[in-house]
Amino acid sequence: AQSVTQPDIHITVSEGASLELRCNYSYGATPYLFWYVQSPGQGLQLLLKYFSGDTLVQGIKGFEAEFKRSQSSFNLRKPSVHWSDAAEYFCAVGDYKLSFGAGTTVTVRA
Amino acid sequence: DAGVTQSPTHLIKTRGQQVTLRCSPKSGHDTVSWYQQALGQGPQFIFQYYEEEERQRGNFPDRFSGHQFPNYSSELNVNALLLGDSALYLCASSSRRLGGETQYFGPGTRLLVL
Numbered sequence: 001a002q003s004v005t006q007p008d009i010h011i012t013v014s015e016g017a018s019l020e021l022r023c024n025y026s027y028g029a030t031p032y033l034f035w036y037v038q039s040p041g042q043g044l045q046l047l048l049k050y051f052s053g054d055t056l057v058q059g060i061k062g063f064e065a066e067f068k069r070s071q072s073s074f075n076l077r078k079p080s081v082h083w084s085d086a087a088e089y090f091c092a093v094g095d096y097k098l099s100f101g102a103g104t105t106v107t108v109r110a
Numbered sequence: 111d112a113g114v115t116q117s118p119t120h121l122i123k124t125r126g127q128q129v130t131l132r133c134s135p136k137s138g139h140d141t142v143s144w145y146q147q148a149l150g151q152g153p154q155f156i157f158q159y160y161e162e163e164e165r166q167r168g169n170f171p172d173r174f175s176g177h178q179f180p181n182y183s184s185e186l187n188v189n190a191l192l193l194g195d196s197a198l199y200l201c202a203s204s205s206r207r208l209g210g211e212t213q214y215f216g217p218g219t220r221l222l223v224l
Contacts (some may be wrong), residue, residue, distance in 0.1 A: 043200055043215040043216050045215070049212055095166070096158055098145075098155060
């Protein structure tokens with residue numbers, strides 16, 4: 001069975017500081033991994049995805065993620081956070097059927 | 111290029127009623143998936159439609175049904191509504207024909223059951 005764990009429910013970060021969101025997955029084969037962002041009352045926007053190849057993946061809005069098979073992890077990072085990055089972030093695994101984590105809420109303080 | 115669109119944006123129903131939600135996929139996409147997102151949780155997969163047939167289904171009762179039309183748009187129907195069906199219902203589209211596993215989401219329909 002496929003599943004995702006996001007250990008951090010809520011993270012607060014100062015504007016300009018770096019951000020790292022953790023994601024651990026369980027999947028039977030080579031995983032398809034995704035990070036989505038959701039602003040309040042909105043749908044999900046795709047930040048980046050990993051299928052194969054280079055384990056460091058670049059996405060939109062300055063985000064990147066690193067796939068580590070040995071740790072079953074796909075952590076999301078951003079070097080310098082902007083106030084507009086405040087949102088909820090979801091990690092997902094799967095192909096045609098996605099399994100999502102419970103999400104991490106990011107608060108950005110001035 | 112229009113993205114995934116959903117209607118209505120908000121809906122209020124009472125227990126026992128039936129509801130139909132609609133989704134138009136992104137241009138060029140042929141596959142539609144539906145997800146339920148309860149407050150404070152991640153989305154849960156309901157089912158997926160491709161070539162007008164249900165291809166995969168999550169752990170949802172038969173009260174949840176769907177349909178896909180020849181133009182690839184889709185409907186989600188929920189019968190005998192329960193209070194617990196209150197949630198944001200998200201539609202996502204992708205292209206199976208092109209081997210695409212990437213799903214693009216619409217803005218959702220927020221359903222409140224009273």
